[in-house]
Amino acid sequence: DAGITQSPRHKVTETGTPVTLRCHQTENHRYMYWYRQDPGHGLRLIHYSYGVKDTDKGEVSDGYSVSRSKTEDFLLTLESATSSQTSVYFCAISDKSSYNEQFFGPGTRLTVL
């Protein structure tokens, strides 16, 4: 597996609390992505980054924000968690913008009660 880690791997939190998930890579890849995975929906892109401090929205970005202050770290923040954000979150990395082979992290299972 590519050098990608996610933390925490599991988290249970309450509605209304802020949550930050971290993706860390040791591959020095330029592109990083956050997806959520829900039954029947496949993998849906939340936000992505094409460089340090360069980020943009994906298809399901409402309620989420991201930051990338270093090449190796991409943070996903839920400002005020809701039950609809209960999901498995995957980070992915890639080193090119075309013919884009993406490699995934191990995932974070988030439960919002």
Next chain:
Amino acid sequence: GENVEQHPSTLSVQEGDSAVIKCTYSDSASNYFPWYKQELGKRPQLIIDIRSNVGEKKDQRIAVTLNKTAKHFSLHITETQPEDSAVYFCAADGSSNTGKLIFGQGTTLQVKP
């Protein structure tokens, strides 16, 4: 934007039989079509991909075909084995130059011994 439809959602075959999963996409500018395999509780892993300048690619028991005119591509697994049981996702890159992938909804493949 790009939309990817994947069928069937579930597929059950006998060991040794072939399995075919089909995907259609909407953005004619898509040029890259990867397939991912996800075992239960694990991360998605790239198993094969195809670029728009070829019509077929094979790797041992798996093959992918692409029909750009019809905007569909398929995954073929021959001589299926129980360890092929997993969820399979197709994806397309759309017309974005930021490496985004749009995923299909996934196919759960069960190979019965």
